[in-house]
Every structure is written in C-alpha cells, then in structure tokens.
Amino acid sequence: MDVLLRVLLSLSALAGIHSITTVSQVLVRAGGSITIPCLYESKYTNHVKYLCKGYYWNYCSDAIKTNHKINKRFSISDDKIQKIFTVTIKDLTEEDTDYWCAVEINGGRDERKYFKLSVTTETSSLDISNQEITGSIGSPIAIDCNSGEMKWCRLGRSCLTKSGSIDGTGFTISASVAGGFTVTMSELSKESSGWYWCVKGDLQMPVHITVTENNPYNNGQDATMPVDLNAYIIPLSLLIFIVLVTVFIWFMLKRHKQTKEAASAVTAAEEEITYSTVTHKRNTSSQSSPAESAVDVVYSSVIPMKQQHVPKVEANCENVTYSTLA
Structure with missing residues (x-):
C-alpha cells in the first residue's frame, strides 16, 4: 500500500512538472531585455497566466498577468493556438534573477515552472543577434x-x-x-x-x-x-517633369482665353455705336408770343446703328466735290 501511494505521488509530481515547460537558465546583459516562452497544456487554454518574481514560490510576487497587463517593465501575451504564453522583461538589473511561469487554477494549487536569469555586465557567452x-x-x-x-x-x-x-x-x-x-x-x-x-x-x-x-x-x-532608392530616381524625375509641363500648358491656355475674351469685349463695344440727327426749326405758331417766336425749337431723333467697317479708299482728284457756301 505504501509502495502504491509513493508511485501515485511520483506520477502526480511528474504530471505537475510537465504542465508548464520553459527554459531553466538564461544568461542576459544588464540594461537589455529578454522574452521567455512558457508552454502549457491544452486544458489551461482559458486560464489566467502570469509571471511571479522571487526565489521561493510561497513568497514570490505577481509581476504581470494576462488579465492585468499594465506594467512598464513587464509584458505578457498568450498564444492559445500554440498553447504558449510569453513574458518580456525590460531594463534588466542584477535583481532580475528568479521568476516563475504560472497558470491560475481556480480552487486548486496554481501550476508553475521556475526559471533563472543570470544578469551580467560583460559580453554574454551565449547570445544571438535577434530573438x-x-x-x-x-x-x-x-x-x-x-x-x-x-x-x-x-x-x-x-x-x-x-x-x-x-x-x-x-x-x-x-x-x-x-x-x-x-x-x-x-x-x-x-x-x-x-x-x-x-x-x-x-x-x-x-x-x-x-x-x-x-x-x-x-x-x-x-x-x-533595404530598398534601392536609385531605381526610383528616373521615374520620379519623369513624373515631376510631366507635372511641370502640364501646369505650364494649362497656364498658357488660361492666359490665351483671357486675352481672347478681352478682345471680344472691345470689338462689341466698337460695333454698338449710336448716331443722332439734330434738326433746328423756327417756331412759326401764330399763337406764340414774339418772345417765344424768337426762340429756336430743337428736335432730335436718336437712331442706334451698327458700325459698318468700310474699307478705306485713297482720295484722288476725281472723287473730290467742291461746293460754295453763300
């Protein structure tokens, strides 16, 4: 019975160990950042995941949780498809040494896995250019x-x-x-x-x-x-040239239109000329007084006429009429 109990406890311990899988120890540089992946079982897909800081599990403090992500130095994300949540720690110091990847278990003991950060101020002996x-x-x-x-x-x-x-x-x-x-x-x-x-x-x-x-x-x-910018210089220069030519043509057409409209206005003004005829008549009414008879009465008629353009003809002696006024 005791042997069976020990076997069951051993199996339970092994199951707990494999509930979360992560790295064991990572060498990092002070002032930098590191991202740690934590693999969990499918049954914990909808559970809250978090990072706990401290060497002893019973005394570690929550650094960040998936249901509460506001923190400047720590960030966490959960990939429920691959069943991996990742935690990122920024601005690493020598105090950033002991952490736990953990999953909340409602009504039970939380699953967790310990990992250690070895922070150094020297060049890391195990490093990559990009994670x-x-x-x-x-x-x-x-x-x-x-x-x-x-x-x-x-x-x-x-x-x-x-x-x-x-x-x-x-x-x-x-x-x-x-x-x-x-x-x-x-x-x-x-x-x-x-x-x-x-x-x-x-x-x-x-x-x-x-x-x-x-x-x-x-x-x-x-x-x-990196993109080769030289491949874009010629097309860009051609585009700028086309735009400049288009603007110049538009400006010339607009200027020509304005000049044509001004010339049409002047021509219309010259064609609409008014001629008037003024006739002087003496008032001969018998009923008028002598003072009124002495006054000239002026009658005028105004006739608007279109100006006709007659070609100029040079005058010569045959086309000149002479008259004598008495």
Missing part, C-alpha cells in the same frame, strides 16, 4: 548561436546535437569561425514556426521562428532588406 527571426516557406534560414556546445532544441520537443530533423523540418548544425555554431533550417513550413533555443551547458537562449508565405519580390531573403 525574433522570420523565414519564408521553401526558403532556408540560418541562426548563429554564440555557444561552444552545439545543441539546438525546440520548446516541448527533442534536441539535436548534430544535423537532423524535428517535426519534419531539416536542421544542419555546423561549427562557426567565431567559436559558436550555425543552425540552418530547410524545408520550412507553417509548422516550423515556434520557439527554439541554443544550449550551452545549463544555459539556454530562446529564439522565436516565424514562417510566412514566400514573398516573390525578395527571393526568399529577409523582408527587411
């Missing part, structure tokens, strides 16, 4: 690990110490000149996305691989490749 690496389906990618020991693992899966495959993805491990090693991933697929890490003794350095659809414009290279 986030992106690749394309069907295109290989390479990860440089600054580690003397050639060991490459996937979170929740197996580890490789030489070339091989994990979940259908091929890996080639080769030593580098700098004393570390390079991992080349081939036959990439969507399933290749996930968390991996380099290993050096008891230290690990997590790396997240994201595999996307192949981009035909970068030939499998990183999408962050």
Whole structure:
C-alpha cells in the first residue's frame, strides 16, 4: 500500500512538472531585455497566466498577468493556438534573477515552472543577434548561436546535437569561425514556426521562428532588406517633369482665353455705336408770343446703328466735290 501511494505521488509530481515547460537558465546583459516562452497544456487554454518574481514560490510576487497587463517593465501575451504564453522583461538589473511561469487554477494549487536569469555586465557567452527571426516557406534560414556546445532544441520537443530533423523540418548544425555554431533550417513550413533555443551547458537562449508565405519580390531573403532608392530616381524625375509641363500648358491656355475674351469685349463695344440727327426749326405758331417766336425749337431723333467697317479708299482728284457756301 505504501509502495502504491509513493508511485501515485511520483506520477502526480511528474504530471505537475510537465504542465508548464520553459527554459531553466538564461544568461542576459544588464540594461537589455529578454522574452521567455512558457508552454502549457491544452486544458489551461482559458486560464489566467502570469509571471511571479522571487526565489521561493510561497513568497514570490505577481509581476504581470494576462488579465492585468499594465506594467512598464513587464509584458505578457498568450498564444492559445500554440498553447504558449510569453513574458518580456525590460531594463534588466542584477535583481532580475528568479521568476516563475504560472497558470491560475481556480480552487486548486496554481501550476508553475521556475526559471533563472543570470544578469551580467560583460559580453554574454551565449547570445544571438535577434530573438525574433522570420523565414519564408521553401526558403532556408540560418541562426548563429554564440555557444561552444552545439545543441539546438525546440520548446516541448527533442534536441539535436548534430544535423537532423524535428517535426519534419531539416536542421544542419555546423561549427562557426567565431567559436559558436550555425543552425540552418530547410524545408520550412507553417509548422516550423515556434520557439527554439541554443544550449550551452545549463544555459539556454530562446529564439522565436516565424514562417510566412514566400514573398516573390525578395527571393526568399529577409523582408527587411533595404530598398534601392536609385531605381526610383528616373521615374520620379519623369513624373515631376510631366507635372511641370502640364501646369505650364494649362497656364498658357488660361492666359490665351483671357486675352481672347478681352478682345471680344472691345470689338462689341466698337460695333454698338449710336448716331443722332439734330434738326433746328423756327417756331412759326401764330399763337406764340414774339418772345417765344424768337426762340429756336430743337428736335432730335436718336437712331442706334451698327458700325459698318468700310474699307478705306485713297482720295484722288476725281472723287473730290467742291461746293460754295453763300
């Protein structure tokens, strides 16, 4: 009976150990940041996840939770599809040493897994240039690990110490000149996305691989490749020239239209000329007084006429009429 009880307790302990999987120890530089992945079981998909700070579980304090994310130094996100929540710690100091990945269990003891950060002010002996690496389906990618020991693992899966495959993805491990090693991933697929890490003794350095659809414009290279601006200089110059020519033509047409309208107004004014005829008549009425008879009565008639343009003819002696006034 005692043996059976011990076996049951051992199985329970083992089950608890594998409820959450994460790194054990990471070497980081002071002042920098680190992202830690925590893999959990499917039954905890809708549970609250959190990061607890402290060496002893019973005395650790909550740093951040998925249901309360407001914090300047800590951030947390939960990928419920891959069953991994990640925690990021910024502005690392020598006090950032002991942490726990944890899952809340309502009415029971929370599941947790301890990991240690070794903060140093010197150059890390296990380091990578970037924790986030992106690749394309069907295109290989390479990860440089600054580690003397050639060991490459996937979170929740197996580890490789030489070339091989994990979940259908091929890996080639080769030593580098700098004393570390390079991992080349081939036959990439969507399933290749996930968390991996380099290993050096008891230290690990997590790396997240994201595999996307192949981009035909970068030939499998990183999408962050710098753009060649020289290829855009000629088209841009041509576009600017076309715009300037268009503006110039529009300005000339507008100016021509304004000049034509002004000339039409002057012509219309010249054509509408009014002629008047004034006739002087003497008042001969018998009933008028002598004073009124002496006054001239002026009658006028005003006739508007269009001006007719008559071609000028030079005068000569035959076309001149002479008259004598008496």
